[in-house]
Amino acid sequence: MDGDPPGAAVRMRDVARVAEVSTMTVSRALKHPERVSPEVRARVEQAVREVGYVPNRLAGSLSSSRSNVIGLVVPSIDNSLFASTIQGISDVLRRHGHELMIASSGYGAEAEEAAIRAFLGQRVAGLILHDTTHTPEAVAMIRRAGIPVVENGTLTRQPLDMVVSYSNHDAAMAMTRHLLRLRYRRIGFVTLPLAANGRSRDRRRGYAAALEEAGLPFDPRLVLEVPPGLAAGVEALDRLLAAGGDPDAIFFAGDVLAIGAALECTRRGWPVPGRVAIAAFDNIDLLGHLVPPVTTLRLPRHEIGRRSAEVLLDRIEGRAAGPLTVDLRFEIIHRGST
Amino acid sequence: MDGDPPGAAVRMRDVARVAEVSTMTVSRALKHPERVSPEVRARVEQAVREVGYVPNRLAGSLSSSRSNVIGLVVPSIDNSLFASTIQGISDVLRRHGHELMIASSGYGAEAEEAAIRAFLGQRVAGLILHDTTHTPEAVAMIRRAGIPVVENGTLTRQPLDMVVSYSNHDAAMAMTRHLLRLRYRRIGFVTLPLAANGRSRDRRRGYAAALEEAGLPFDPRLVLEVPPGLAAGVEALDRLLAAGGDPDAIFFAGDVLAIGAALECTRRGWPVPGRVAIAAFDNIDLLGHLVPPVTTLRLPRHEIGRRSAEVLLDRIEGRAAGPLTVDLRFEIIHRGST
DNA sequence: ACGGTAGTGGTTACCGCTAACACGATCCGG
């Protein structure tokens, strides 16, 4: 089409030449249109289109020490639960002209530290971290950088800065209470590995708290820790029934475990809740479509993303200051499986 | 701890002062350690740790006109199919010290253009686009930028640059053939909206091609277009059975449609494939756990991500040049539902 | 008619880093 060799980036200079103004005027026409005369603005806009100019934000950010990039660290991208939160973040950021960088920590604090270091290197304007446990070095780096941070894996007692989440403890407690109210007495509890993340630990504490409140003993035979995944749910079902705790209900507090277990019951022709009741922790669409539909918690996944982005932008754009904790609500969805 | 006010970024200068060398030497010690004497290198490394220096890649990229950021545009983040590809990309990039920026196009070419523009503004080193239809302006911008691009939604006849995908056409054709081989003759076909993306169109062409090959007529009563989602699968099942085409099998060529339909059959107590056979298009774990397990295609989602990142890096790091099409294989997983 | 004052647009000096080159020291073969 045109004679420019590919890769020959168009600079503001080129726009300035075509519009017959200085580069500073081009800069202003693009960032503060109201500060240049309508006539010049039109000339600049025309020139921008003519030469196909795309402003270099690396240069812009370096010069103004203002960035429009947000860094997000999630344990895993390949998980629909986080996907929903990411979508929420992304939606809000785009509306405000910000960009999103993503890294996954693989559930490890060292990998998280590496991701944070990389993001700080890119001089992100803010961070959103799903995990709430960080290496001391990571914390130090963030402090040094002085940028706002949102943690959103769980409500945490020692926030780095801002927190947007729901209480994993309260949610697990609420569901356990719900089962107790339905007269289940031997409630099994399955989590993801406790060592790996605070969320699982919070959930287990909530489960224990509800039992204690009801004056029931904590029976180790009723409690299990398994890796994520459908197959693990099946395995958990088997192991729990074999352990001798004789559960009348099982509360699967992680990922897709409940789905695996529920489907396995279908496969074996077991009545649910006749043989054993099943409750889940996630608001995965699917749970409502199983036979029977599975009781679960509605968690504000998408809203966590939205609100996280919002509070971050509020800080970045100077509309707010200081720590902040947003406690989003969850809700029990009672269905046929209990 | 230390007296620095937060936000007072540590610059290379500061490291240089502490290590008693020039900034250039610090730069070298970090990027080309072998070009610096071991003694000086150690002093620099010590100083970096001491002052908590995190290199500013904005400045670095600006100066060297080399970026380590890759931009990815997917139709939607909130979809486990893309999530798996994203994870693949992310894994490879991290290993090579590159960063990932993500935007979603919401299945629209204009939104894609906006995302591409934003990424070019960040001077990304390369782009990965899931969609294969783009606005002319988007194409022009990419050409002008002269950066490598990978498209990975489907094998496309007119690639922008590189393509890493499988053939949606061939995959749909293979599954239709598979059903024909199993003696199904009235095969229903459900897709996502054809207007929205080329992938759906390719799949439908594949379905039609298999029918034609078998000498069977194309019956419009057997073909349906629905939005994504579990509920849509249920709806499709109903509408297809009501349409009078009398299907003996239904091939759901999109998202989680098949799951919705299969669960609905379970709910109604219909034998599958007795009442109607069901085939799906995605390798979602779950399909194998349903009752009966659902026949489907294994698609190289994760590998698409991995390979996309790899070919992109090959180009960026000068190990390869020129257009390239990588045709990844799919596989039929025959299970109880057919 | 004058200083005051918006309102516009240009000039200069960086932002933090790196390419390219310059320079002195050491090393080498002939």
Added chain:
DNA sequence: CCGGATCGTGTTAGCGGTAACCACTACCGT
């Protein structure tokens, strides 16, 4: 023992923008 390669480090000049400041031109009320 000298000329040229080699090594290690410093100097200079930007990369492409923007902040801060300055200069110029209306236009104002008194």
